[in-house]
Amino acid sequence: MSEKVIPKASINSDSGKDLNRKGFLGWLSIGWLAFAGATGGFFTSMIRFMFPNVLFEPPQSFKIGYPDDFTIGKVDTRFKKKYAVWVVRNDEGIYALSTVCTHLGCTPNWLEVEQKYKCPCHGSGFRKTGVHFEGPAPRPLERHSVSLASDGQIIVDKTKRFKWEKGEWEIEESFLKI
Amino acid sequence: MNYIKDLFDFLSAPTISFTLLTVAFPFIFPPTDWFDKKNKQWGIYKLWTNKGAFWIFMSITFFFIIGYFDPYFNLTMTKPDNIPIILMIYSMIFVIWLGMKKAYNNDARLDRGEKPEEWNDPDDKVLVWPDLVYIELIALILFMVFLIVWSILIGAPLEEPANPAATPNPSKAPWYFLGLQEMLVYFDPWLAGIIFPIFIIVGMMAIPYMDINKKGEGYYSFKERRVGYFIFMYGWMVLWVFLIVIGTFFRGPNWNFFGPFEWWDPHKVVPLTNVNLSEYVWVKLLNKGLPTNIIAREAVGFVAVIGYLFIMPLLLAKTKLKNLFEHYGPVRYSTLMLFGLTMFALPIKMYLRWLFNLKYIIAIPEWFFNI
Ligand code: FES
Numbered sequence: 001m002s003e004k005v006i007p008k009a010s011i012n013s014d015s016g017k018d019l020n021r022k023g024f025l026g027w028l029s030i031g032w033l034a035f036a037g038a039t040g041g042f043f044t045s046m047i048r049f050m051f052p053n054v055l056f057e058p059p060q061s062f063k064i065g066y067p068d069d070f071t072i073g074k075v076d077t078r079f080k081k082k083y084a085v086w087v088v089r090n091d092e093g094i095y096a097l098s099t100v101c102t103h104l105g106c107t108p109n110w111l112e113v114e115q116k117y118k119c120p121c122h123g124s125g126f127r128k129t130g131v132h133f134e135g136p137a138p139r140p141l142e143r144h145s146v147s148l149a150s151d152g153q154i155i156v157d158k159t160k161r162f163k164w165e166k167g168e169w170e171i172e173e174s175f176l177k178i
Numbered sequence: 179m180n181y182i183k184d185l186f187d188f189l190s191a192p193t194i195s196f197t198l199l200t201v202a203f204p205f206i207f208p209p210t211d212w213f214d215k216k217n218k219q220w221g222i223y224k225l226w227t228n229k230g231a232f233w234i235f236m237s238i239t240f241f242f243i244i245g246y247f248d249p250y251f252n253l254t255m256t257k258p259d260n261i262p263i264i265l266m267i268y269s270m271i272f273v274i275w276l277g278m279k280k281a282y283n284n285d286a287r288l289d290r291g292e293k294p295e296e297w298n299d300p301d302d303k304v305l306v307w308p309d310l311v312y313i314e315l316i317a318l319i320l321f322m323v324f325l326i327v328w329s330i331l332i333g334a335p336l337e338e339p340a341n342p343a344a345t346p347n348p349s350k351a352p353w354y355f356l357g358l359q360e361m362l363v364y365f366d367p368w369l370a371g372i373i374f375p376i377f378i379i380v381g382m383m384a385i386p387y388m389d390i391n392k393k394g395e396g397y398y399s400f401k402e403r404r405v406g407y408f409i410f411m412y413g414w415m416v417l418w419v420f421l422i423v424i425g426t427f428f429r430g431p432n433w434n435f436f437g438p439f440e441w442w443d444p445h446k447v448v449p450l451t452n453v454n455l456s457e458y459v460w461v462k463l464l465n466k467g468l469p470t471n472i473i474a475r476e477a478v479g480f481v482a483v484i485g486y487l488f489i490m491p492l493l494l495a496k497t498k499l500k501n502l503f504e505h506y507g508p509v510r511y512s513t514l515m516l517f518g519l520t521m522f523a524l525p526i527k528m529y530l531r532w533l534f535n536l537k538y539i540i541a542i543p544e545w546f547f548n549i
Contacts, residue, residue, distance in 0.1 A: 081343035099343075104367045107345040111432075113445055120347035122363045123433030125450065134450035135433075136363055139543035165543040 058082050061157040063149060067178050070094060075110045075128060085144060085156060086110060086117075088128060093177040096144040096156045097130045103137040117141070131164070140164040146176040183248065186241075187437025190428055193532045199416050200525065207400075209408035214401075226278040234271060251438045254427050258335040262353055263426045270419055274411075280398035294397040347431045347444065356425030357418045363433070364527045366538070366548040374520070381517040385410075388514045390506070413521050452537035455479045472542055479540035483549055486523070491515035 019027075062083060070076055070089040079085050084107070086097045097117075099107050106121035116133075117126040124135030131140045145160035154176060162174035169175070189195055205222055208214040217223055224230050242264065245251035254260060284294040304310055337346070351359045361370040394402035428435055430442035453462075459478045460468050469475045495503040495511060503511050530536040540549040 081341075084342065104362060104371070106349060107342060109345070109347060109432075111445075114447060118432045120345050120349045120432060122359065123450065134452055136365065136537070138366055138538065138541060138546075138548045 060159050061155060063153040063155055065154065066152055067094060067148075067154060067176070075112075077110055079156075080107075083156070083158065085158065087154075087156070089178075090128075093175055094146055094154060095130075095175050096146050098142040098144060098158075098161065100142070101137060102132065102139045102141060103135070143169060143174045145173040147173060148176065179244070182244070183439040187440050190437050192424065192428070192435055192528075195424075196416075196420075196525070196528065199420060200412075203412055203416065204408060207404070207408045207411050209405045214404075223282060226275060226282050231272075231275050231279075234275065235268075238267060238271070245438060248439050250441050251427075253442075254438070258332045259350070259353065260426050261332065263423060266419070267423065270415070274415070277398060278400065281400040284397055284399045285401045288399065288401075294399065296397040348429055348433050350425065350429070353422060353426060357421040360421040360425050360429075361524060364524070364531055366546075368546065369549065374524075377517060377520050381521070384513060384517065388510060388517075390510070409518065409521075417521065417524055450535070452531070452535045454537045454541040455482070455539045456541060458534075458536070472544060476540045476542060479538075479549065482539055487516070487519055491519070 064079060064087060067089075070087060072089050072091060074089065076087040076089075079087060080099050084099045086099060088095055088097060101108050101119045101121065101124055103119065103122055103124050106119050108117040108119040108124070108126065110117050115128055117128075117130075119125070119135065119137070122136050124132060124137035126132050126137070126141055129140075130143065132138070140163075143162040143164075145157040145162070147155050147157070149155050160173065162168035162171055189198070204210075204213045205217055205220070206225070208217045225234065242255065245255050255264065280295070284296075287294055304313075350356065358370065358375065361374060364370070365374070389403065389406050391403050391406070393399070400407060427438055430436040430440075431444040431446070434446050434448050436442055436446070455478060456468060456475050460466050460475065473480075491512065494515075499511075506514065527536075527539075530539075538548040540547065542548065
């Protein structure tokens with residue numbers, strides 16, 4: 001083992017001489033300000049990034065046509081792609097089902113032959129009414145508000161949702177009597 | 179040939195393959211003396227010899243070769259997504275085989291009164307610099323070459339841009355999450371998607387604190403920690419790796435179950451109608467309607483879950499597991515029980531679903547609380 005090596009910086013203590021206390025604090029604050037500015041700018045642009053320039057979100061409330069456009073006993077899948085609803089007409093009227101699986105949010109498919117909505121993710125199955133009967137989904141599909149506009153067209157309002165387990169399918173708006 | 183294929187399709191149905199694996203497991207990794215005796219008697223331990231490795235390798239390869247020439251299995255097998263699973267089947271089994279071979283080797287040495295192999299083995303003790311770092315560098319380069327060749331030969335399985343209206347059918351998670359996706363078939367998302375993964379991670383971190391057996395530390399040995407081996411292997415191989423294999427090869431359109439040689443018929447109809455425990459009790463057993471009070475409705479489920487998770491370990495601590503309880507102390511014992519019982523809740527729930535079409539033991543959709 002050789003002798004202890006003394007680091008150079010501590011021998012040559014002259015180098016720090018011209019930096020007095022005031023100057024040091026000045027440099028320190030400039031450093032910190034620059035750092036804060038850079039981080040702040042970075043986070044601002046991050047937050048800006050969360051708000052897209054264009055939003056391809058379809059309107060939440062929309063007209064889907066006249067009641068006669070819908071066949072009794074059929075599930076209408078035309079509005080699935082744009083608005084994520086199925087419109088179903090039965091003997092008494094029309095209801096709009098949300099196409100979001102109540103298990104984990106996949107989009108089920110309507111199977112005409114089997115007469116059920118079947119989720120491709122974990123196999124939940126729903127009857128035409130939206131009531132769950134197979135697989136892990138714990139509750140029925142949600143329904144949206146349906147009403148008639150003054151021109152006789154049906155309006156679906158997706159901001160209003162009706163949950164079966166809360167007894168909300170009894171509410172008038174969840175079902176359009178015809 | 180078709181016989182063999184039909185047999186495989188039949189065997190791979192989840193009820194059957196899962197049961198076979200579960201029953202076979204304690205014989206392959208015997209946790210008690212009785213199982214150990216049977217293991218010796220039937221020569222199962224011979225799996226962990228070179229000859230055993232040869233036969234395991236040959237039978238898996240045979241299976242995949244038949245599969246390759248089968249028009250339906252070929253489709254799932256050669257999908258770029260699924261190639262890692264084939265590699266995984268080989269590598270997982272190889273690693274287990276290697277570990278078990280070394281463990282049995284050491285067990286035999288210990289029986290003869292010798293020290294375990296690792297005791298004074300300079301072979302696996304190298305200097306970090308330069309030896310280990312060099313080995314790592316070479317491994318890294320080889321692996322890079324392998325990945326590059328792989329990515330050139332087999333195109334990445336990219337699909338068309340996402341479209342909210344068209345969910346691929348079946349919709350599969352990345353392969354390493356297929357175990358989770360399979361659990362989600364049996365549980366509510368907050369359990370299978372949140373609680374279980376947290377429990378898996380925390381539980382694995384807790385293993386060194388729960389397994390306080392000083393023997394078998396620093397060397398391979400089966401007989402000195404056989405219960406631990408058994409529980410871990412079951413959780414790892416059956417409840418995770420096997421579920422990934424199921425999710426990859428056996429789940430088809432509408433998340434229905436298909437044997438490996440079966441055509442993925444999108445219109446396959448499987449009766450799956452499920453019933454909650456509360457409906458079983460109130461409607462089918464007592465012939466009444468469901469009570470309106472939520473707690474009263476789900477009381478039986480609460481009793482079952484609390485009994486399983488909390489009362490049963492208490493009773494066991496007084497009776498069968500008395501020694502364990504005294505040895506471990508209350509904190510360690512309850513931690514072990516909490517993690518262990520949660521793990522075994524998965525196969526239990528799977529069987530309840532298969533046998534009784536049971537959907538949820540506690541079903542309170544009003545509060546998003548379903549077990
Ligand atoms: S998301 Fe539909 S079944 Fe899981």
